[in-house]
Amino acid sequence: MTTAPFTVSLDLALSGTGAPPKAAYDRSLAAAAAALDWLRDQKRTGGLELLGVPSRADDLRAAARQAAALKGFATVAVLGIGGSSLGGQALTALRKAGKPVVEFHDNPDPFSWAAALKRFDLKKTHFIAISKSGGTAETLMQVLTAADALEKAGVKTLKKHFTIITEPHASPLAGFADSIGAARLDHPLGVGGRYSVLTMVGALPGLLMGLNVKQLRAGAQAALEQVLNARTPADAPAASGAALHHALAGEGRLASTVLWPYADALAVFGGWWKQLWAESLGKDGQGSTPVSVLGPVDQHSQLQMFRDGPGTALYTLVSVDTKGKGPAVPRARANRLGLQYLAGKKLGDLVDAECRATAQTLFKNGRPVRRIHLGKVDEFHLGALMMHFMLETILMGRLMGVNPFDQPGVEEGKVLARQYLAEG
Amino acid sequence: MTTAPFTVSLDLALSGTGAPPKAAYDRSLAAAAAALDWLRDQKRTGGLELLGVPSRADDLRAAARQAAALKGFATVAVLGIGGSSLGGQALTALRKAGKPVVEFHDNPDPFSWAAALKRFDLKKTHFIAISKSGGTAETLMQVLTAADALEKAGVKTLKKHFTIITEPHASPLAGFADSIGAARLDHPLGVGGRYSVLTMVGALPGLLMGLNVKQLRAGAQAALEQVLNARTPADAPAASGAALHHALAGEGRLASTVLWPYADALAVFGGWWKQLWAESLGKDGQGSTPVSVLGPVDQHSQLQMFRDGPGTALYTLVSVDTKGKGPAVPRARANRLGLQYLAGKKLGDLVDAECRATAQTLFKNGRPVRRIHLGKVDEFHLGALMMHFMLETILMGRLMGVNPFDQPGVEEGKVLARQYLAEG
Structure with missing residues (x-):
């Protein structure tokens, strides 16, 4: 069995006045055991494509070929929104290569996009457009206006300036790719956007930023195996985490769940996780608001409320090895x-002390605290964390009785927007 | 009377199944009338220093002198945390000057800070350290390690490399400034960190970034006057907003309050607002979680939960004029x-349509929606928005019966952290 890529402690969540009743947690754990069995079945049958992604290699060869082809560009702009962007953005924390500069443009803000098109040295800019369905309006507008700007800048061969990642079927984005002869890479059919970071969607931007994507997948695989091989749900971090959330929710004490890493390298990660949790579980009148904060800085922003407010949240503090790290304060x-x-203290000593202090002060005031510790934020550990939170979300969906893979609630807004757009 | 700097509509919050009961809203509105009277008293007596800040000018002259003295530096790093940083960060959206590059370093992450000190061309770098009390551990560690790095880089005259903004009394940070002879500017004694963006705390970084800080204050003054001069609380956006929040909270339907601007220029603003709301109102077992999202992008991340989740939030959608703006999609x-x-549609047409669609889909599904519209995000409008949200927070504190100006809950963690730091 693989060594656990991170350690998890529920001590400050399962004791004290903030803990869910033991019977409630035990019930949720028992339900998590059944959910784990379901997960193992999915792995065995291949029913859940996500579980096979970490051990794939064929697609990484295709990604590496395409990344090599783009090395000559000054800038690579990744166009995509939601799950087509947030995973790649989370990977920027591990950015090593300075060239090409990889930028993520997700929000179709007219002023930002106009400024970006003006700022780009277009002849040296490549666009990677990502849309699972191939029909995402925001991304399509970026693609079509970028193509227009390229042509106006005198670019003759559009195909060199676009890579398209989309599902292998007919769609406007696929049609665009084919119409200019641009490279197309496959978005897996069975992996939803918010679960796609380990696929081509994260792999190509990751490789361009100099990441070791194999290690990212190895970490994900380690986290997956730890869960699949666990003797009991309590030994499977994703299952015990889901059970803890579920038990608190059952008591009406999970209005929000707070992810609080004490590491800049996990700041953007929170944005990816928020979509994962919110869009997977916020349905049928259920769900809890994912809140992403950063330590120590948000002690000076939201700790007051976390400690003394309504007390209907679970806090997940994520620490890395910081003790003894960073510049030291001269004694004299x-x-x-x-x-x-x-x-004589180092910055990392303070971060270490503050993380422990925050855990204790929340706990002492009846707030349940889960602690996750990893050595450092590198590809292996980031991949492990990503898989952990994806599995926890999926298992939580099973416990709640909601489908963690759909998002029926976003359709209505899309239809209305299209109607308003047509009306002008 | 000044023209309103923005328009507010509560139509989609006070009708439909998401509205609070009319009687509850009316009660909250009546309480808001009393809170408004209190606010007017504070203005008249000068009891609340914040209310006099927009009409000050003397401190801006001092700020302008100091900004001029720093123009020669390549980089100005603003050191400060929480209210000493988030307001300045929100102003970066209006950054005009490219030199000096103004960077905000709030989180004392040991790896980030070590990398920054290595990256800086130290002889051309100036540090503005901000701490109201002058005793903020995180900021002091940054200051002392920066001073050390400067000396090791051969800088002989430290005083040229530091500007200190702190209260005019003895403190470690004031002592540091005096020990090297660095310039000191006053943090007002009567304005708390999270209410300080319009003071020197935001003014100096703002001027260095090329902002028209007078216009920022003029906008704040306009928003203040609109509230103070309103005939009824319903005519005072900050009062009606507080009443709406209060009425929903009284019904147990305000676990969170969601600020959702459809403008990149207001993305960072959300971080400032979250501290304001959370730290001011999250106390005595009360409070609601501030959630900051961005449109349209977070339709693809959290709309699913907002529309179909538990439904215990108020949504404040902020739109700017986007229709007809931005690059157009070529028809052919x-x-x-x-x-x-x-x-033929422009990106801004889509943003406009999507913002309206999101408001409607939330409303149709029983979620209360407040809509704020402003022409554009410039200094005047940003200042107005900042004053609006500060006043709304203060009035909400009055309605809730909590003190919106203290943060007693953060002390315990500070004491514990210091203890852990000493124990090593």
Whole structure:
């Protein structure tokens, strides 16, 4: 069995006044056991394509070929929205290559996009457009206006400036790719956007940023195996996490769930996770609001409310090894200023102390706290965290009795928007 | 009377199945009338220093002098955390000057800070350190390690590399400034960090980024006057907004309040607002979680939950004039791809249609929606929005019976962190 890529402690969530009743947690754990069996079945039968992604290799060869072909560009702009962008954005924390500069343009803000098209050295800019369905209006408008700008800038061969990642079937985006002869890479049919970061959707941008995508998948595989091989749900972090959430929700104490990493490298990760949790589980009148904060900085912003507010949230603090890291405070000057407590201390010592202090102060005030610790944020650990949260979300959906893979609630708005757009 | 700097509609919040009961809203509105009277008293007596900030000018002259003195630096790094940083960060949306590059370093992440100190051309870098109390551990560690790095880089005269904004009394940060002879500017004694963006705290970074800070204050003044001069609370956006929140909270339907601008220029604004709302009102077991999202992009991330989840939130959609703005989709190519509905449309047309569609789909599904519209995001309108949300927060505190100006809940964690730091 693989070594666990991170450690999880529920001590401060299952004890104290913030804990769910033991009987409630036990019931949720028992339900999680059944959900785990279902997950193992999915793995065995291949029913859930996501579970096979970490061990794929063929698509990475295609991604590597395409990444190599784009190395000469100054800028690669990734066009896509929601699950077609947030995973790649989370990977920027591990960016190593400075060239090409990889930018993510998800929001179709007219002023931002006009400024970007003006700023780009278009002859040296490549666009990777990602849309699972191939029919995403925002992304299509970016693609078509970019093509127009390229042509106006004197680019003769559009095909060199676009890579399209979409499902292998007819669609406007696929049609665009084919009409100019641009490279097409497949978005897997069986993996939804918010679960797609480990597929081509994250792999190509990741490779262009210099990431070791194999390690990203290896970490995901390790987290997956830990869950699949666990003897009990309590030994499977995604299952115990889902059970904890479920038990709190059953008590009416899960209005929100707060992800609180104490590491800049996991700041953008929160945006990816918020979509995952919200869009997967916010349905049928159920769900909880995902709140993404960052430590220590948000102690100075939201800790007051977390500690003394309504108390209907679970806090997941994620720490990395920071003790002894970073610049040290020179002793002499600190002592002269009466700052003996900081003399000789490193920034990472403070972060370490503050993370522990936040966990304790929340716990002491009846807030349940889950603690996750990983050595560092590299490809392996980030991939493991991503798989952990995807599995936890899926298992939580099973416990709640909702489908974590659909998003029926976004259709109405799309239809209305199209109607308003037509009306002008 | 000044023209209203923005328009507010509560139509989709006070009708439909998502509306609070009329009697509840009327009660909250009546309470808001009393809170407004209190606010007018504060203005008259000068009891609430914040209300006098927009009409100050003396401190802007000092800020302008200091900004001029820093023009020669390549980089100005603003060190501060929470209210000492988030307001300035919100102003970056209006950044005009490219030099000096103004960066905000709030989180004391050891890896990020080590990388920044290495990246800076230290001889051309100036540090503005902001701490109201002068005793903020995170900021002090940044200051002392920056001073160390400067000296190691051969800088002889530290005073040229630091500007300190802190209250005019003895403190470690004030002591540091005096020990090297650095410029000190005053943080007002009567304005808390999260209400300080219009003071020197936001003014100096704003001026360095090329903002018209007078216009920022003029907008704030306009929003303030609109509220103070309103004949009824219903005519005062901050009062009607507070009443709406209060009425929903009284019905147990305000687990969170969602700020949803459809403009990239207001994305960072949300971070400032979250601290304002959370730290001011999350106390005594009360409060609601501020959720900051962005349109249209978060339709593809959290709309599913907002529309179909538990339905215990108020949605404030903020739109700007986008119709007819931005690049247009060439008709021929759109038509060839079967995208007639996008042919000839501009990106801003889509944003406009999507914002209206989101408001309608939320409303139709029983979610209360407040709509705020402003012409554009410039200094005047941003200042007005900032004052609006500060006043709304203060009035909400009055309605809830909590003190919106303190943060007693953060002390315990600070004490614990210091203890853990000492223990090593």
